[in-house]
Amino acid sequence: MGRAEPVHVGPLLERLHEVEVGLADDYRLTGERHAVEHDVFHVSHTLAKQCVAHANRLRPMLERYAGGPGDEASEEPSGLADALAGARRKLSEALGRREVPGLLLLRDLTNLFVAVAECELLWTVAGQCAQALRDAELLSLVTICHEETTTQLRWVKTRVKEAAPQVLTVG
Amino acid sequence: MAKDRIGDVWGERTPHGAGTEWPARVDTFLQPGVSEDEVRWVHSTCILCSNGCGMDVAVRDGRMVGVRGQEFDRVNHGRLGPKGLFGWQANRSSDRLTRPLVRRNGDLVETDWDTALDIVVRRTRELLEEAGAGALGFYNTGQLFLEEYYTLSVVAKAGLGTPHLDGNTRLCTATADEALKETFGCDGDPASYSDIEHCDTLFLVGHNVAETQTVLWMRMLDRLHGPDRPRLVVVDPRTTEVAREADVHIALKKGTNVAVLNGILHELLHNGWVDRTWVDAHTVGFDGVATIAERYPPERAGEIAEVDPAVIREAARVIGSAERLLSTCLQGVYQSNQATAAACQVNNINLVRGMIGKPGAGILQMNGQPTAQNTRECGANGDMPGFRNWQNDSHMEELARLWNVDVSVIPRWSPPTHIMQMLRYVETGSIRFLWVIGTNPAVSLPELGRVRSLLAKEDLFLVVSDAFPTETTMLADVVLPAALWGEKTGTFTNADRTVHLSEQAIEPPGEARSDLAILLDYARRMGFADRDGRPLPPWDDPESAFEAWKECSRGRPCDYTGITYERLRGGGIQWPCTEEHPEGTERLYVDGRFPTEPEECEEYGKDFVTGAQNTEAEYRAMNPAGRAVLKAADYVPSHEEPDDEYPLALNTGRTVYHWHTRTKTGRAPQLQEAAPDVWVEVSRADASANGIGEGDLVRVESRRGAVEAPARLVEGRQGAVFLPFHYGSWDTSRDGDPASGSRAANELTMTIWDPASKQPLLKAGAVRITKVGDAPEARRRGEG
Numbered sequence: 001m002g003r004a005e006p007v008h009v010g011p012l013l014e015r016l017h018e019v020e021v022g023l024a025d026d027y028r029l030t031g032e033r034h035a036v037e038h039d040v041f042h043v044s045h046t047l048a049k050q051c052v053a054h055a056n057r058l059r060p061m062l063e064r065y066a067g068g069p070g071d072e073a074s075e076e077p078s079g080l081a082d083a084l085a086g087a088r089r090k091l092s093e094a095l096g097r098r099e100v101p102g103l104l105l106l107r108d109l110t111n112l113f114v115a116v117a118e119c120e121l122l123w124t125v126a127g128q129c130a131q132a133l134r135d136a137e138l139l140s141l142v143t144i145c146h147e148e149t150t151t152q153l154r155w156v157k158t159r160v161k162e163a164a165p166q167v168l169t170v171g
Numbered sequence: 172m173a174k175d176r177i178g179d180v181w182g183e184r185t186p187h188g189a190g191t192e193w194p195a196r197v198d199t200f201l202q203p204g205v206s207e208d209e210v211r212w213v214h215s216t217c218i219l220c221s222n223g224c225g226m227d228v229a230v231r232d233g234r235m236v237g238v239r240g241q242e243f244d245r246v247n248h249g250r251l252g253p254k255g256l257f258g259w260q261a262n263r264s265s266d267r268l269t270r271p272l273v274r275r276n277g278d279l280v281e282t283d284w285d286t287a288l289d290i291v292v293r294r295t296r297e298l299l300e301e302a303g304a305g306a307l308g309f310y311n312t313g314q315l316f317l318e319e320y321y322t323l324s325v326v327a328k329a330g331l332g333t334p335h336l337d338g339n340t341r342l343c344t345a346t347a348d349e350a351l352k353e354t355f356g357c358d359g360d361p362a363s364y365s366d367i368e369h370c371d372t373l374f375l376v377g378h379n380v381a382e383t384q385t386v387l388w389m390r391m392l393d394r395l396h397g398p399d400r401p402r403l404v405v406v407d408p409r410t411t412e413v414a415r416e417a418d419v420h421i422a423l424k425k426g427t428n429v430a431v432l433n434g435i436l437h438e439l440l441h442n443g444w445v446d447r448t449w450v451d452a453h454t455v456g457f458d459g460v461a462t463i464a465e466r467y468p469p470e471r472a473g474e475i476a477e478v479d480p481a482v483i484r485e486a487a488r489v490i491g492s493a494e495r496l497l498s499t500c501l502q503g504v505y506q507s508n509q510a511t512a513a514a515c516q517v518n519n520i521n522l523v524r525g526m527i528g529k530p531g532a533g534i535l536q537m538n539g540q541p542t543a544q545n546t547r548e549c550g551a552n553g554d555m556p557g558f559r560n561w562q563n564d565s566h567m568e569e570l571a572r573l574w575n576v577d578v579s580v581i582p583r584w585s586p587p588t589h590i591m592q593m594l595r596y597v598e599t600g601s602i603r604f605l606w607v608i609g610t611n612p613a614v615s616l617p618e619l620g621r622v623r624s625l626l627a628k629e630d631l632f633l634v635v636s637d638a639f640p641t642e643t644t645m646l647a648d649v650v651l652p653a654a655l656w657g658e659k660t661g662t663f664t665n666a667d668r669t670v671h672l673s674e675q676a677i678e679p680p681g682e683a684r685s686d687l688a689i690l691l692d693y694a695r696r697m698g699f700a701d702r703d704g705r706p707l708p709p710w711d712d713p714e715s716a717f718e719a720w721k722e723c724s725r726g727r728p729c730d731y732t733g734i735t736y737e738r739l740r741g742g743g744i745q746w747p748c749t750e751e752h753p754e755g756t757e758r759l760y761v762d763g764r765f766p767t768e769p770e771e772c773e774e775y776g777k778d779f780v781t782g783a784q785n786t787e788a789e790y791r792a793m794n795p796a797g798r799a800v801l802k803a804a805d806y807v808p809s810h811e812e813p814d815d816e817y818p819l820a821l822n823t824g825r826t827v828y829h830w831h832t833r834t835k836t837g838r839a840p841q842l843q844e845a846a847p848d849v850w851v852e853v854s855r856a857d858a859s860a861n862g863i864g865e866g867d868l869v870r871v872e873s874r875r876g877a878v879e880a881p882a883r884l885v886e887g888r889q890g891a892v893f894l895p896f897h898y899g900s901w902d903t904s905r906d907g908d909p910a911s912g913s914r915a916a917n918e919l920t921m922t923i924w925d926p927a928s929k930q931p932l933l934k935a936g937a938v939r940i941t942k943v944g945d946a947p948e949a950r951r952r953g954e955g
Contacts, residue, residue, distance in 0.1 A: 037595065038922045042810050043781050102599060154783035161784075162592070165334075165585050170305035170601050 009129050010066030016122045017058045019115075021073050024051035026115050030108050037105060040159065047152055049075050054145045061138055102167030106160065113156045120149045176200075176253050177845045180827055181381070181389045186397030189531075190369055193390055197249035200256040201229055201237035210236060214740055216663065216671035217247075218314060218656040219254035219830050221343075221538040222384040223665025225742055226251060228259065228657055228676040235259050235657060235677055244742045246364060246669055252385030254830055257842050259657060261835035262677070267638055268652035269681020279650060284682065284692070287649050291606075292696045294632045298604050299331070304582075308335035308593045308602045311551055312609035313343055313540025316661025316673070318716035319686045320542075320549035321723070323608070324556055325708045326690055329574045330699035334582035335602060337590040338552040339610040342931055343539025345589075346505035347666075348547050348554065349928035350514035350536050352774035354522070354799055356767030357558050357728045358547050361759045362497060362533025363745065364667045367391055369531030372493035373403045376517050377428065377503015378537060381412035382827040388413070402493070404486045406431060407503055408822065409852075410887045419486045422888060423476040425820045425934060426508035430806040432516035434472025434480075435487045436464040439523060444491030446525030453763040454522055455793060456801035463803045475806055477888075495531030496521060502539060502824060506934045511927035512779040512804035519801050527799075528761040535666055542663035548729050549720065553587040553929070557727040558773040561586060562787060565770070573723055574708075575701035586784070589929035590616070591922065597625045606634040608686060609653065613642035613909050614832040614899035617920035617931050618875050623910060636689055639834045642899045642909035653686055654679035655835075660713045661687070662739065668746045668756070670731065672739035687713060728759075728766050760799075767795035779804040782926030809935055810923055813890065817873060817937035819857065820891040823916040824934070829897040837902060849914040851880040852893040853940065858884050866946025873938045876918035881946065892938060894919070 031044030055073035063069045123146035130139035176182060176198070185194040201207065210229035217224040217238075225244025229237035238259055242249040271287035272279040298306040309327050311320070327336040340348075351358045367373075367390050381388040394401055395416055405417040406428065414420045423431050439445055440461055450457050469480035469487075476483075490496060498521050504513045518534055526532040538544055543552075550556040559566035561583050571578035588596070594616070596602040605626075616622045626633055626646045635647040638655045658679040664670045679685070684692075691711060699707040710716045714736055724731040724746075733748035733755070745755040766772055775790035777783060779802070793800070813820050828846040829836045836842040851869055853861075863869055869882045871892065880894065894916040903912035921936040 036598070038591070039782070039924065039926065042923055043926060045810075046780060046807060102601070151778045151781060151783050154785075154789075155778065155781035158782065158784040162585050166305055166588075166596060166601055170302050 006065065006129070006133055009133070010062070012122065012126060012129065013058055013061050014066050014070065016119070016126060017055050017062060017070050019119045019122060020051045020055040020058070023115055023119055024048045024055070024073065026112055027051060030112055033108060034101070034105050040105070043155065047155070050148055050152070054148070057141055057145065061141065102163060105163055106167055109156055109160045109163070113153070113160065116149065116153045116156055120146070120153050123149050176256055177828070177841055180253055180385055181392060182250070184396050185393050187393055188398040189371065189394070189401075193248050193368055193393060195242045195248040197240050197242050198251040198256060199237065199239040205229070205231060205236045212239070213674050213676035215657065215673040215676065216743075217251060217255040218541045218663070218673065219258045219835070220252065220384050221540055221543060221666055222246060222386050223541060223663070223669055223671055223743065224251055224255060224386050225671060226255060230676050233677055235262055241742065246665065246667075246743055247386045250386045250389055253828060253845075254836060254842065257839045258830065258835050260840065261838040262655050262657055264838040266640060267680045267683065268640060268650060269683055270652060271682070272650040274648045279647070287651060288692055288696055291634055291649055291693065294604055295331075295697065302603070304331045304333040305335070306602055307331055307333045307604045308588070308596070309333075309337075309606045309608065310590055310593065310610065310612065311338045311546070313338060313340040313538075313543040313546060314609055315542060315546070315686055316659070316663055316713070317542070317545040317549060317720060318661045318713045319690065320546045320551040321556065321720045322687055322690045322708055322716055324550040325574060326694050326699065328550065328581050329576045330694055330697060330707055332580045332582055334585060335588045335593050335596070336551060336553070337588065337593060338546045339590070339612070339615060340540060340543040340546050340552045341590050341929060342615060342933065343502070343505070344543040344547065345553070345930040346510040346514050346925060346928040347500070347536035347538060349511050349777075350518060352772075353511065353515050353776055353802060353927070354518040355760070355765045356772035356774070356795065356800070358554070358773060359558070359728050359759055360535050360666055360668060361527050362535050362667065363757045364390065365757065366497045366531050366533050367394055369495055370401050370497040371399070371495045371531065372489060372497070373401050374490055374496060374498040374517070374520070375403070375413060376406040376432070376498065376500045376513070377505070377507065378499045378501035379407065379409070379411045379413055379503070379824065380499070380501070383501060383825055384537070385827060392416070402489050404489050408888055408891060409893060410885070419482060419489055421476070421478055421482055421486055423478050424888070425822055425891060426809040427476040427806065428504055428507055428513035429509045429516060429804060430467060430472045430475040431478070431483060432513055432520065433464050433467035433803065433806065434469050434483045435490060436460070436516065436520060436523070436803075437467045437472070438469060438484055438487030439491050439520065440464055442487070442491055444487070445523045449525035449763070450523055453765075454799045454801050455795050457523070460519055460801045460803040463805055466805065490520065490524070493524070493526065495529065496524060496526040497531060497533055497535070499535040499537055501537045502934070505928070505930055506932055508809040508932060508935060509779065509804065509807060510925035510930050510932065515779070516803055519803060522799055522801060528758055528763065533758060538666040541665070544664040544666060544668070548664070548724070553589050554773070555587070557723045558729055559727070560773050560775070562775060563770075575703060575705070576707070577702065589924070591924050591929065591931060594622065594625055597628065597631055600630055603630050604632045606636070607643055608636045611641045611643045611832040611834060611899070613646060614915050614917065615896070617917055617933055618922045619913065619915055619917045620876050620910075621922065636686060637834075638683065639838075641832065641834055641901055642904070645907050645909050651689055652681065652683040653689065654683045658683070659685035659687065662717060664746070669743035670734055670739065670746060670748075671743045672736055687716065764797045765795075765799045767800060768797055776800070776802070777927040779927050780807060811921060811936050813937040817939045818890070819938050819940060821873060821919055821936045821938045822891055822893045822934050823896045823920065824893065826895045826897065829895070831897065832899050832901075833897045834901070849878070849880045849895060849898040850883045851940070852883050852885045854887050854889050854891065855884050856889040857892070857940070858882060861940055861942060863940070863942045864946060867942050868944035868946070870941045870943045871919060871938050872941070873919040873921070873936055875921060878914050878916070878918050879943060880914065892940060896933065
């Protein structure tokens with residue numbers, strides 16, 4: 001339509017891709033550190049996969065707006081990360097069965113909340129850009145991913161609210 | 172009369188046509204040598220499954236000597252199943268607990284009530300002072316009476332103010348509860364058992380009704396074997412008795428309910444088998460559900476579930492052409508992967524077809540236990556009394572007014588704690604007092620190695636109220652002997668909202684007391700009082716507790732205000748029952764209005780994949796306004812799929828002859844003889860691949876534990892094994908150690924629960940099997 005190249009959308013989507021890949025790692029890390037919080041373990045791993053899927057769905061858009069598709073994100077952690085994750089889980093099982101790990105859980109969920117909040121904000125902005133660019137394909141992708149990320153944020157908050165009163169007032 | 176009701180579980184057929192009354196058939200069992208003219212009949216209700224059959228108890232010389240079904244009762248029309256006919260004999264078994272026990276120098280020794288309860292009260296007070304009410308937890312059952320649940324709820328929520336109160340109904344009906352709240356805004360099954368008489372299509376999802384509710388199956392069979400037989404669609408990985416009667420059987424891979432149901436919905440939408448006018452007027456969320464269903468053409472659903480897409484198409488055609496569709500779910504949904512999402516998708520299927528609130532058209536999200544509905548009503552299971560919403564301030568203020576306490580006492584800052592989370596708090600040393608009432612978690616909870624180690628923790632004070640010595644009492648610090656059904660009076664309510672009265676027939680043995688009496692004694696010793704210094708709870712017997720409950724239920728969807736004990740002596744009545752509707756209510760939502768208004772609803776909704784909780788604002792944004800909520804989820808694979816190391820999927824469940832951990836049925840001779848020991852069902856293909864013959868002893872191992880059981884070779888899916896969950900170690904253990912001699916399926920199961928309903932997924936996980944011994948001759952011949 002002869003309009004100027006939307007120069008700043010590429011970097012936004014690249015940042016979003018990077019944040020989703022990082023968030024997948026954060027979820028895996030949280031899941032493994034708190035493997036004895038069985039729901040946190042399972043949901044974190046489910047959401048790690050969701051983040052990987054988000055990152056990979058962005059790749060055609062990166063091609064469109066950032067000159068290249070970026071690296072494919074993997075559902076499996078890298079070899080080293082995998083070894084570390086396994087070690088963390090063993091540590092979690094060894095410690096978590098005995099000591100009070102509630103404060104550690106609250107700290108990790110709080111950090112996770114901040115990371116997911118950034119991601120959610122970036123999807124909000126991406127949605128605005130998609131509308132401004134009249135890019136229906138981008139908009140439909142953003143709509144799904146944004147909704148899932150909003151739910152992620154609600155989950156972290158739900159889990160914090162479940163844990164906090166017991167950890168902080170009873171010990 | 173009961174001829175061979177062990178061999179002939181469902182008895183003689185009384186076939187009849189659509190829209191006609193289900194003929195009566197009175198089933199009776201009197202112990203040999205007793206005749207009807209020498210007994211006194213006492214009005215009661217069967218408590219050995221969730222069906223809720225009206226029953227009279229025969230008493231002679233102060234002892235129970237038999238039972239008979241009530242011909243006039245709307246639930247059973249006189250019939251009883253094998254557990255009902257024979258299970259009552261457990262009441263008089265010689266090993267009943269008859270005196271309180273306390274642990275001294277490592278051993279449980281007999282004592283008196285004052286000593287036992289004073290120890291419990293002292294420990295309660297110590298912890299209240301040290302750490303607050305959050306250090307105290309209660310875990311009860313699905314087999315108390317309504318009056319006992321309501322008392323327990325008031326003791327925990329208003330007396331102590333702890334959020335840690337849950338029931339073993341978490342294992343059986345938490346998902347039914349959640350699914351009803353998610354779709355209709357509030358708990359309460361829309362349909363009625365009498366809809367079986369009117370339906371033209373039955374859709375049974377993960378519901379092995381032939382074994383779990385034998386009398387309900389008799390009712391279905393009498394239609395299935397009569398004129399204008401309804402069509403029957405069954406979703407079950409096993410070739411059950413129900414599946415054998417089916418017109419369409421979807422023998423899916425375990426854990427794939429959501430994929431199959433999404434596939435069926437896909438077909439309904441694509442073929443226009445949808446009542447769009449009704450949907451637009453009475454539901455919200457259609458577009459979201461349609462978007463998800465669109466992703467599951469039968470080919471994809473079939474690939475995920477490992478079934479022929481044509482079978483899914485045929486199921487959809489039958490459901491899509493139904494004029495009166497009755498759908499039911501049970502543990503094949505509730506204890507499986509994506510439990511709440513699957514249960515809600517069944518609700519959705521009925522709703523898009525407008526099949527609700529009409530004779531023969533409706534949904535029964537079944538209960539697993541006889542009184543599970545009451546614990547949900549009374550809030551002894553992780554809900555708030557009267558189906559009130561813990562996030563709704565005015566609901567909580569209503570409770571505070573009812574109980575005459577300050578609202579700040581009521582734990583409403585977070586959701587009531589579910590049992591698996593309570594166990595985690597025991598693990599971290601945060602909960603240090605756990606009172607287990609009428610349930611046996613050392614056999615019934617997942618991953619028993621872990622559960623036992625937690626219940627045995629040094630810093631945990633474990634109180635157990637029970638009628639029998641169990642695997643759990645073995646670990647207790649204080650054991651309180653409880654009266655059983657038949658030895659106390661109270662009411663309970665089944666899955667189709669029928670309230671029944673069960674009257675005391677005989678005295679409890681020894682010093683055993685009803686749970687109501689035990690809880691009230693504890694409350695008085697604790698000195699719980701309302702704002703005016705009156706004792707809390709203020710009632711002192713079953714009927715006064717029931718009258719207080721009626722006030723709690725007033726104006727709520729489960730309104731009991733039109734019911735009295737006297738009226739219940741004439742047979743069961745379905746709630747809501749009010750002065751305006753004194754006969755009760757056969758079907759809910761006949762006008763297409765649902766209790767989803769934000770001011771009325773019991774729950775604002777959760778995400779099915781994560782359990783993320785909606786706030787009031789988020790719920791209001793959806794604007795349900797009296798319409799039902801359509802909500803679905805994508806298929807997500809199970810968290811532990813079979814692999815090279817553990818190549819078979821584990822399924823666990825019930826057998827018709829036993830109830831839970833066999834504390835009662837294992838003490839009823841006919842039932843015990845019918846199914847004396849554990850077995851493992853292996854498909855013929857898997858058996859031959861592993862060199863296993865009929866009756867061979869097989870070791871079944873998961874990442875969490877192992878059990879040994881003789882093999883039963885069955886037709887059915889390759890790649891899956893089934894273990895009945897009833898068999899623990901109370902009759903096989905050595906030295907009072909519940910781990911020794913354990914045959915419990917839960918040695919193998921994994922600690923995982925549905926994110927929304929928090930129901931443990933006892934039908935999850937992978938195992939491997941190895942032959943460890945030849946079949947004894949008798950077993951190989953099929954006599955074992």
